[in-house]
Amino acid sequence: MSTTQVFAELAYWQQTGIRVGAALAAVLLVAGALVYMHLFKAVSFMQSRLGPMEAGPYGSLQLLAEVGKHIQKEDIFPAKADRFVFGAAPFVVLASTFLLVVVVPAGPDAWFIDHHNSDLGIYLGLAVSSVSVLGILMAGWGSSNKYSLLGGLRATGQLIAYELPLILAVVGVVIQAGTMNMADIVYAQANGEIFGLGIVGNPYILTQGVAFIIFLIAMQAELAQAPFDMPVAESELVTGYMTEYSGMRFLLFFIGEFATAGVFAAVASVLFLGGWYIPGIDPGADVMNLLGPLVMLVKIVGLTFLVFWTRFTMPRFREDQLQRLAWKFLIPIALANIVVTGILKVAF
Amino acid sequence: MSLLAALSADADLYVAQNVFFAVIAAAMVFSAVRVVTTGNVVHAALWLVVVLAGVAAQFILLGSDFVAVTQVLVYIGAVVVLFLFGVMLTRASLGDDESVGDEKRVMAAVVGVLLFAVMATGLIHTYEDGRLVIENPQSVNVVSDAIFSQYIVAFEAVSVLLLAALIGAIVVARKD
Numbered sequence: 001m002s003t004t005q006v007f008a009e010l011a012y013w014q015q016t017g018i019r020v021g022a023a024l025a026a027v028l029l030v031a032g033a034l035v036y037m038h039l040f041k042a043v044s045f046m047q048s049r050l051g052p053m054e055a056g057p058y059g060s061l062q063l064l065a066e067v068g069k070h071i072q073k074e075d076i077f078p079a080k081a082d083r084f085v086f087g088a089a090p091f092v093v094l095a096s097t098f099l100l101v102v103v104v105p106a107g108p109d110a111w112f113i114d115h116h117n118s119d120l121g122i123y124l125g126l127a128v129s130s131v132s133v134l135g136i137l138m139a140g141w142g143s144s145n146k147y148s149l150l151g152g153l154r155a156t157g158q159l160i161a162y163e164l165p166l167i168l169a170v171v172g173v174v175i176q177a178g179t180m181n182m183a184d185i186v187y188a189q190a191n192g193e194i195f196g197l198g199i200v201g202n203p204y205i206l207t208q209g210v211a212f213i214i215f216l217i218a219m220q221a222e223l224a225q226a227p228f229d230m231p232v233a234e235s236e237l238v239t240g241y242m243t244e245y246s247g248m249r250f251l252l253f254f255i256g257e258f259a260t261a262g263v264f265a266a267v268a269s270v271l272f273l274g275g276w277y278i279p280g281i282d283p284g285a286d287v288m289n290l291l292g293p294l295v296m297l298v299k300i301v302g303l304t305f306l307v308f309w310t311r312f313t314m315p316r317f318r319e320d321q322l323q324r325l326a327w328k329f330l331i332p333i334a335l336a337n338i339v340v341t342g343i344l345k346v347a348f
Numbered sequence: 349m350s351l352l353a354a355l356s357a358d359a360d361l362y363v364a365q366n367v368f369f370a371v372i373a374a375a376m377v378f379s380a381v382r383v384v385t386t387g388n389v390v391h392a393a394l395w396l397v398v399v400l401a402g403v404a405a406q407f408i409l410l411g412s413d414f415v416a417v418t419q420v421l422v423y424i425g426a427v428v429v430l431f432l433f434g435v436m437l438t439r440a441s442l443g444d445d446e447s448v449g450d451e452k453r454v455m456a457a458v459v460g461v462l463l464f465a466v467m468a469t470g471l472i473h474t475y476e477d478g479r480l481v482i483e484n485p486q487s488v489n490v491v492s493d494a495i496f497s498q499y500i501v502a503f504e505a506v507s508v509l510l511l512a513a514l515i516g517a518i519v520v521a522r523k524d
Contacts, residue, residue, distance in 0.1 A: 130421060133425070134432075137433070149436065153437060
């Protein structure tokens, strides 16, 4: 009996429970893996040092030690802070990430929201990812600290500016695939052909390369990673909107940063790298329900390596340079990409 | 006629939808009242988020998931965020602000009641006893087909209006 049949026999609420657990694992395990592989190890090797080595083999349990440390710390509220807004802010940011992951499919039946019933797909993802700005504003204002407020305002200005090229880059993919449904975008890439050659399908990184680069730049800015780290610029603002946070709530922001990186990389790998598809295996085959998540993980780790490589290599943008790049450079190119894609879509 | 008989006679009464409509509507009314009674501008904006999220939830109950997501993207993700951004750039005092619109309360109440009366009578006269039939969830394809065929003129007119508003805002904001 195949995995699909076993799964179909479960009641709806049982399936939902499994999917919720899988979504938690998909966000938290990937986030943990990214912290260990990229922040602890890859960056250390780039800087000619070993990174954590004591906790577990090659320091692989370091993250657990860090989490234990943060949980034990006192949860400090500033005396003049708006307690509810201050306390709720990290959860709003994290909720936005967890809602974003539900649009990502990792196999023909390994989905969180049923793509057979809903065509919303990437549109839903872009909508819920825009809610994280609200959490950052709440954190910046609720802390009652001028560094926090400045960080929150900088973050908001940046996230609003870079949300546009992000969305416009996705529009090119949506036009070419003819659907907003994430699973159908994967099938469109798997069944696509370039100049009559269908050996590797048509991952949209080839035909939507411009959109892919815009998406990666905008993603870097949405994650507030250097060179777009004006909101948390440590030499100017301590750590921006996170300045007053300690213990568990700081940990939530910290996890949220890496979890969002992983989830955005997952979205990018579905849109541009063919999602769970690998050449040679039918993307609708039953085995892809087990193989697909692993394929996705490889693509996520590869894409996030680019994010962290850039983060530890590039100097910080100035505020006006940052805004100019978005409004005068990325958005016009993304619009031109949409026009060209639309013309070619009609012509062929 | 007992309630049970009424239910069986009327097979397409959506019980779960009606219950959740009531729950969400109550939360929305409470939040909407808090929007206008709270003394802090930032709190008012955050209560407004709850009201708008409730609107999105009601759209989902009606099977219009595209409209619901648009509600989240446009109102929560853009309008309220810009609202908060503006408030925090100018006057973002913690705690209650005594000067928040005391003298305008009466006028606002009058406008609110009038608006409610106009919209309520409009809705009641349009639909009377008719019932909204939800046969299928409205897919994205249906919405896009309607926009780009039946309502194409209105769609283009709105596009031009928004573009004009955009250019107008830039002209007003520019100093040189």
